Amino acid sequence: MSDDKALAPVEQREVEFYGDEVTAVLVDVAGRRQVFVPVRPICDFLGVSWTGQRRRINRDPVLSDMLTPVNVTFTGHEHGYEQTVAMMCLPLDYIAGFLFGLNADRVKREFRERVILYQRECYRVLSEAFQEGRLTSTPTLDELLQTDSPAVRAYKTALAIVDLARNQVLMEARLDDYGRRLETIEAQLSAPGRAITEEQASQLSQAIKAVALVLGKKSGRNEYGGVYGELYRKFGITGYKLLPARRFQEAMDWLGEWYKTITGRDIPF
Numbered sequence: 001m002s003d004d005k006a007l008a009p010v011e012q013r014e015v016e017f018y019g020d021e022v023t024a025v026l027v028d029v030a031g032r033r034q035v036f037v038p039v040r041p042i043c044d045f046l047g048v049s050w051t052g053q054r055r056r057i058n059r060d061p062v063l064s065d066m067l068t069p070v071n072v073t074f075t076g077h078e079h080g081y082e083q084t085v086a087m088m089c090l091p092l093d094y095i096a097g098f099l100f101g102l103n104a105d106r107v108k109r110e111f112r113e114r115v116i117l118y119q120r121e122c123y124r125v126l127s128e129a130f131q132e133g134r135l136t137s138t139p140t141l142d143e144l145l146q147t148d149s150p151a152v153r154a155y156k157t158a159l160a161i162v163d164l165a166r167n168q169v170l171m172e173a174r175l176d177d178y179g180r181r182l183e184t185i186e187a188q189l190s191a192p193g194r195a196i197t198e199e200q201a202s203q204l205s206q207a208i209k210a211v212a213l214v215l216g217k218k219s220g221r222n223e224y225g226g227v228y229g230e231l232y233r234k235f236g237i238t239g240y241k242l243l244p245a246r247r248f249q250e251a252m253d254w255l256g257e258w259y260k261t262i263t264g265r266d267i268p269f
Contacts, residue, residue, distance in 0.1 A: 006069040006086035007036075015129045017122060018114075019228065019239030020045045024092070024126060025070055036070050036089035037126065039098065044225025046118060047111035048102065054088070056101060063101075066094050074222075096123040110233045117238070194245045201241045204248070207255040207267060208240065214262050231255075 009025035010033065016022075022045075024037050039057070043050040057063045070089045075082050090098055099122060104115040145152055196204065208227050215223035228240065235251060237243055243251055259267040 006071045008071055009036075012073060015126055017125050018117060019241055020225075022122070022126065023072060024129075025072060025089070027070055035092040035126075036068060037092055037095050038070070038072055038087040038089050039067075040087060041222065041225065042095075042099075042118070042122075044222060045228070046102065046115050047108050047225075047229055048115075053098075057090075057098065060101070063090065063094060063098060066090055092123070092126055095126065099123070110229070114232075114238055195241060196243050196245050196248050200245070200248050201243075203269075204240050204243065204251060204255075206269065207252055207259075210267055210269075211255055211259050211262070214259065218262070 007027045007029065009027050011026040012023065013025075014021040014023050022037065023041060024035055027034055027036050039053065040050045043053050057067055067088050067090060069086045071084050072087045072089075073082055073084045096119075099115075099119045102115050102119070104112045104119070107115050145155070208231065209224065212223040212227040215227065231240060231243075231251065232238060234254065235243055235247060256267045259265075
């Protein structure tokens with residue numbers, strides 16, 4: 001299929017995997033819906049050459065037959081533009097086969113643990129996401145609950161009873177437990193190894209994307225994986241959400257200085 005015209009996806013989503021946004025698309029192939037995953041971004045996340053991995057796939061009689069061009073849309077969050085590119089993808093069922101063809105001992109030292117993490121968990125996380133209906137045509141539970149069948153009424157009644165019981169349990173336990181929980185929270189907030197908050201993670205992600213965008217304009221390549229990789233190496237982490245809170249400002253200053261070196265301007269937020 002690798003020489004066919006690029007397939008048009010029915011739906012595209014991003015699934016977060018330990019700080020990486022793995023893109024996946026739902027495609028209608030001969031009346032059967034399949035999930036495909038672009039291979040090159042995964043290569044970027046793992047610090048391996050897409051050119052070399054493309055040659056390896058082409059030598060594999062199974063993977064080469066399944067490699068398929070699919071139109072994937074990328075959005076520039078900073079400027080709000082969209083760009084659709086034909087990317088070589090593998091069906092979800094074959095991603096594990098591709099990952100297990102990587103030798104963790106032959107990649108750069110800073111990417112070894114990440115390669116093993118992908119080999120161990122990436123397929124599971126993606127497949128679980130799809131089983132939940134993110135990229136399937138299966139009706140969601142919310143849609144089903146819009147009907148008025150006996151089963152739906154019983155389900156809603158059961159939920160209401162559970163909610164009442166839960167509130168009663170919380171009310172009875174609150175006075176006795178409040179002091180202990182407060183002490184636990186204070187201890188967690190003061191712990192030196194505490195990771196950044198969700199709000200800080202969002203700020204950090206935006207700064208990374210700003211740097212990657214200006215780098216990409218100069219190189220003509222997708223630079224997101226490279227910027228994430230530099231962050232991981234500099235701060236000794238395997239995901240941006242694992243950055244210690246005490247080093248958040250240091251990381252933001254470092255990204256801001258990188259952006260200013262490239263553009264001559266301060267980072268726009």
